[in-house]
Amino acid sequence: MAETESSTRSQLKPFDQEAQPKGDSKQGGWITLPFIAGSMLAMGLAINGTTTNLQIYLIKEYNVESIDAAQIANIVRGSLNLVPVAGAILSDSYFGCFPVILAGAAINVLSFVLFTLSAALPSLRPPHCPSPSAACHHGTPGQLAVLYCAVFLLAIGTGGTRFTMATMGADQFSSSTDQDTFFNWYFVFLYASFVLGHTAIVYIQDGVSWALGFGVCLAATAFSFVMLLMGARYYRMPAPKGGPYSELARVVVASLRKxxxxxxxxxxxxxxxxxxxxxxxxxxxxxxxxxxxxxxxxxxxxxxxxxxxxxxxxxxxxRLSRVQQVEDLKSLLAVFPLWSSGIVVAMSIGVMIGMNILQALAMDRFIGHRFKIPAGSIGVCSLLAFIAITPVLDRVVFPLWCRIAGMPPSALQRVGIGYVLNIAGMVVAALVERRRLSIVHVLHGANEGAGWVTPMSVMWLIIPLGTIGIGEALHLPGNMAFYYLEFPKTLRSLATAMAPLHIAMGFYLSTAFIDVVRRVTAWLPGNINQGRLDNVYWTLAVAVTINFGYFLLCASRYKYQNQSTTMAM
Incomplete structure (x- = not known):
């Protein structure tokens, strides 16, 4: 896994205007970051707070069984990461980034109108049931139609905003160094919005009122829409290049005909x-x-x-394509083996996200005597680890690496180290769950289901989640920088959508993985105190280890398209 990048590894820098794109001193550059960041923060906290707590919403308000709710939530998360590919195609081919982002923001506002109505009007939910079971009433077709319509609009709106915004942000800069710096800031603001969603929004929804929580999300998405409009006069808006995807299809057809x-x-x-x-x-x-x-x-x-x-x-x-069109398709195909290595990593994280919420529900969530951590907020640990470690990596670890090795770590080297930490996170998760189950068995013997809440602090989950978060701080920005560098210029929106695309595939695969585990083993019953979730994590640890070997093989054979990079492995 290896390469040398001609530009030095960027540092997180102040929001100044020194890096204005050449040719227009009034548009682009760092002056656009406050508008993009403000919109991202508001939109991100609303979307992530809702998707994070959707599993709990289904269990508590729609009487859905716990494992089924985890499955549904993972499908929704996968969809929210898959639809951005459609947004990328529309941006690259027809409309450009800003119109697609603005339309997505408007659709998000409409989505949260429906979410708020579903929580505020009792007629849009089934009767409350203290403990979901076969005797509980489930949602009627009309009630579920409103909920799923809200989720559908949320996926469409997110597809037009979240990662297309990364492309628009990178388009504000002319140098690759500033673009790389922007991607670092992009993930910092994105994950900061995730933290707010995991904490403030989840707490309001779960602890105060679902209607109030969704109302706050509605206000946040409206604010995001306004921020986008306020910054419109500052944005650099490159015109779309036409239909690059049809050109690639023509290369395939022409080569087959000949x-x-x-x-x-x-x-x-x-x-x-x-x-x-x-x-x-x-x-x-x-x-x-x-x-x-x-x-x-x-x-x-x-x-x-x-x-x-x-x-x-x-x-x-x-019948006849230009040489550049042929090379563009080759560069796209060459990236796919490396891209596919991220699917298994995303699958393992998807399984952990759903199972951590169920673990939290079965653990002691009190801090002191009064404050109880919402189960849906436990995932904030990985987000905080991501945000905390990113400046340390950029200001301490990477400069030290450069001083020792004579060059900054390449994008693929960062990805590889992140994958190693993902393996470590799965191992730690298995060990923590083994300890939790041992306490259950000691206290309840063969009747493990007698006590739902285990007297083991939920803080134990910080260790595996923190490890996963540090790994994401390496492989997510590394992947996005790699795709943006290696993809043809006409496919830059698709480049920034490639990372969420393998995340989407990973979440869908995590749903299938859990379904297979439930069918062929007894590891995931309705009550996880009676199961063997630790074996699920051990299985994932083996899978991501094998996947890491596949990644090393692909990275060692990859030949870089960008002339500023060379093989160093």
């Missing part, structure tokens, strides 16, 4: 460069040798060569 054509002897084949220009296979403008099958898309055949040179432009399209 699949049986021989490229000929070296130096004799000619390739279409664009603007009626051609290059032979010996030229430095010819397509690269990797994934050579795709080179046929730019190959000028005898029939195409028989027309006048100006006819090449007319022949281009679904």
């Amino acid at each position: 699949g049986l054509i021989n490229e000929g002897a070296p130096g004799h084949a000619q390739y279409y460069v664009g603007d009626d220009a051609v290059a032979d296979s010996a030229s430095d403008r010819a397509p690269s040798k990797r994934l050579r099958f795709l080179n046929r898309a730019a190959l000028i055949t005898a029939s195409e060569n028989s027309v006048e040179t100006s006819g090449l432009r007319r022949a281009s399209g679904w």
Whole structure:
């Protein structure tokens, strides 16, 4: 796993205006950060507070069984990370980032109108049931329609905002150093909003009033919409490049149509460069040798060569692609093996998020004699670890690394270290759960279900969650910087959506994983005190360890597209 980046590792810097994009001193640069950050904070606390507490909302207000609620919540989390891909496509191809973000923010406001109504009007919820069971009434089709419509709109709105905003923020800067710095700040503000959502919003919803909690979320999303509008005159808004995805599809079609054509002897084949220009296979403008099958898309055949040179432009399209289009598709395909290694990591985190809430419900959550930590807030530990460690990494660890190694850690090196910490987090989670179950068995013997709350402090969960959070501070920004650097410029919105895409796949896979575990083992019964959740964590530890080996193999074989990077492994 290795590379050397020409630009030095960026430091978290003050919000100044020294890094204005060249060519326009009035637009772009750090002056845009307060508007972007303010919008992110408000929108993030509303969205994350709601999705974090959705599992508890389903259990307490809709009488859904605990494991089923965890499954539903993971599907929703996966959807919220999958839809941004559609937002990226719309941004890259048709509208640009800002209109997509603004539309997403408006849809989020409408979503929280429905959430607030579902909590405020008793007719939109089933009758309250103290302990969810088969005897409890579940939601009617009409009640569930309102809830799922709110969730659907939330996913659509999040798809247009959360990670498209990362692309718009990076577009405000011309230098890769400032872009890398922005990504660090982006995750700091994003995770700060997550902390507020996990704590303040969850506490209001669970401890005061669900209607008030959703009302606060509604006000926050409205504020986010206003902040976006206030900063509009400062934003740098590059025009969309057209339809890059259709161009990539044309490369595939053209290469398949010419699949049986021989490229000929070296130096004799000619390739279409664009603007009626051609290059032979010996030229430095010819397509690269990797994934050579795709080179046929730019190959000028005898029939195409028989027309006048100006006819090449007319022949281009679904039969003839430009060399740059071929190389863009190659760079996209080359990243996918490394991207896929993040799916298993995201799966393990998805399982832990759902199970940690159930663990918290079965543990002592009191601090002192009066304050009781909401179960949905326990995940804040990983977010706080992320926020706390990021400045330490940028100001202490990475400069020290550079002083010792002579170069800053590469994006993939950061990702690899983050994956190692993910493995450690799964191991620690298994050990903590083993201790919790041992206390249950000592106190209750064979009748483990007799006591739902274990006299073991919920603070024990800080250790695995903190470890996972530190790992995320390395592999999430590292992945996003890697994709943004390696993807074609026309696909920058897709580049920032790649990280949430493997998170989405991971959450969906976590749902399938839990379902398989429930079918083939007795590890996850309705009452986790009667199960073996520690074995689930051990299984995940093995899976992410194997996945890390796969990541090392992919990283060692990867050849960088960006000319400012070289292999160093």
